[in-house]
């Protein structure tokens with residue numbers, strides 16, 4: 585089913601809360617994870633996240649990404665916008681970029697979940713995903729792998745065209761950081777200065 589039809593059906597005939605299954609849809613207030621906008625660090629760079637990874641945020645992201653529950657966009661972009669606007673205010677990056685997309689996922693979903701959230705976030709963000717990073721070889725979906733396999737799966741898998749200027753790296757979920765680490769490497773090799781990272785949800789290991 586194409587995105588537009590799913591989108592329409594989700595609004596016309598809302599299903600139940602993506603987390604607990606009760607009404608109202610798309611998510612009841614009690615199931616929206618608490619946001620904190622935490623400033624931590626990763627590989628010596630500042631790292632912002634809005635939500636600690638939990639069953640609730642996992643259910644929301646699964647419904648949004650795998651079942652195209654587009655009606656969850658305001659909730660998810662609201663959560664992420666908090667950390668993202670803080671990161672942008674502090675770092676003033678010239679560009680924002682996210683990890684390259686897995687083509688199979690994109691085909692299966694018919695839309696770009698991270699790009700759609702970024703486009704919906706209001707405030708000084710107002711920047712688009714520059715899509716600076718590309719895949720130079722295919723990788724397996726990270727969600728199927730353990731920590732050490734994730735690093736091997738993505739090591740050396742990305743490249744950027746030569747460029748310069750400051751960049752904020754963004755993604756929806758940070759698990760082991762293997763993907764973000766490869767993104768940082770490829771950006772730096774190409775000549776960019778990575779100022780920091782902002783993710784919606786971070787798994788606390």
Ligand SMILES: [Zn+2]
Pocket residue numbers: 601602603604605606611612614615
């Ligand atoms: Zn609920």
